[in-house]
Amino acid sequence: MYSIETRSLTKFFGNVKAVDDISFKVNDGEIFGFLGPNGAGKSTTMMILTTLLKPTSGQALISGFDVSSHAKQVRQKIGFVQQETTVDEYLTGRENLLLQARLNHIPKDLIRQRIDDVLELIELSDKQNEPVVTYSGGMRKRLDIAGGLLHRPKVLFLDEPTVGLDIQTRRKIWEYIKKIHLEFEMTIFLSTHYMEEADKLCDRIGIIDEGKIQVIDSPEKLKNAMGNEVISLEIEKDEQERLFLSKLHKIEQITKINEDQNKITIFASRGTEVIPKIFQISSELKIKINSISLTQPTLDDVFISYTGHDIKSDGVAFNRKREHAKMKRLRA
Ligand SMILES: Nc1ncnc2c1ncn2[C@@H]1O[C@H](COP(=O)(O)OP(=O)(O)O)[C@@H](O)[C@H]1O
Ligand SMILES: [Mg+2]
Known part of the structure; x- marks a missing residue:
């Protein structure tokens, strides 16, 4: 059984095909990354996998449970840290976690210990009684991640966990993600549009563009195949x-x-x-x-070769560039 499995997953918003016939499998304990530009369909896929959105067609399973028919079982297995921080600025770090623990129905007698544990893991124990408004961007993100860990999920979803943070802070967050991965032996599914993040953190990545997965493999193999x-x-x-x-x-x-x-x-x-x-x-x-x-070839080279464009460029010239990339691959 796979930690995450999708079968021809598709999602329309009106006429917009946000997720286009996506099929992939993530093994237990893997760190799997979705690498793609803005609008690629990363968040939509994650919202479906975390039961917050219904797919238009196709199927998604978490630890064998269908996200549509067994949403409750799925929710017990997963943690989801969304891109936008969800913490309340005027509460302290600890108060935020307390709120999160109640929302997640963590038994009363476990709450205190669980909060202490995640605060220590994410190294916010010292700051726990200060209001979040005094926290840096990196600390807020860490608090967000801590909130997603309280109920000890088997599968953790991180939607662009380091977006907008400076590179030093990003690297620190990567260290925390690796630590959490080891400590909880969990599967981690993350999305990113940072090449280095996908490269450094993920066992395997799926390159996603315009709702479609272009390729899935380990960063090493993708680069070597270039x-x-x-x-x-x-x-x-x-x-x-x-x-x-x-x-x-x-x-x-x-x-x-x-x-x-x-x-x-x-x-x-x-x-x-x-x-x-x-x-x-x-x-x-x-x-x-x-x-x-x-x-050596970089993941940027890989990305361009599969999508026909740089990850930062947007919209307009996509299709023309994609034809170009296809031609190049055929010629190679
Ligand atoms: N609630 C929505 N209503 C309409 N269109 C949406 C909605 N959410 C996302 N989209 C569209 O679906 C596509 C994929 O978006 P999204 O999944 O947010 O991409 P990403 O997370 O990779 O940036 C985009 O074209 C976006 O505009
Ligand atoms: Mg997104």
Whole structure:
């Protein structure tokens, strides 16, 4: 049984197809990420998975329970931290959690301990009796997350957990998410439009664009499937240069070599294996290497290759760019 499973999940708002025939499975204990731009359908999917919206068609299951027919069982299994912070500014951190605990029907005799535990986990114990209005953005988000943990859900949904926060605060939130994941052995489903967040945090990601999942895999595999790593090389002028290049051409992982004066750009499938070979050949021919660098494909490259556009660009040119990307993939 899967922690989360969707089968041809589809959601229309009027004529807008917000979620378009989405099927995927998330294993127990995975951190799974939806990576996509604004309007991609991330929040809508999460609202369906958390029983707050009904799908137009298709099915969604949490730990085997259908979100439509078994909403109550689903709610017991899940925690949902929405994008907009839901805490009350004029209450203290602890009071907010108390409210949340009551809403979640946590038995009275457990409430105090549960609150102490989550406050400690998220490192807000010191600040618990101060009004939230004095909290920073990062602290508010942590309090939000703490509220989602009170009833010890098996599956935690985080909708753009670090949006709008500065990069240092974002990195800290990632640490908390990893800690929570370990401590509670829970499945985490998060959405983001930050490449680095998906890359650093998720075991697997689904790239979602215009309501459709374009691809699902681990960040590593997605990047590796892009194939080409780029090695940039600068050598000292040398009469052996031609021989050097012809020997490089014989390295099996090298797919292409461009030369521009003494700058050589090498495209290779496994750059880290290629570099020692380059050094070996250059030392045999006594060619001096002035500089060498390896650039690996990033998740940005992956995103563009599957969607045809940068994650930040919006609307208009999507389809044209997508055709372009398809062509590129066909040619590759
Ligand atoms: N309540 C709603 N009514 C009408 N359209 C909606 C509603 N919620 C979302 N949409 C539309 O559905 C699409 C997906 O939105 P959303 O799921 O919020 O995307 P994301 O979370 O990836 O930014 C967008 O085109 C958005 O305008
Ligand atoms: Mg959203």
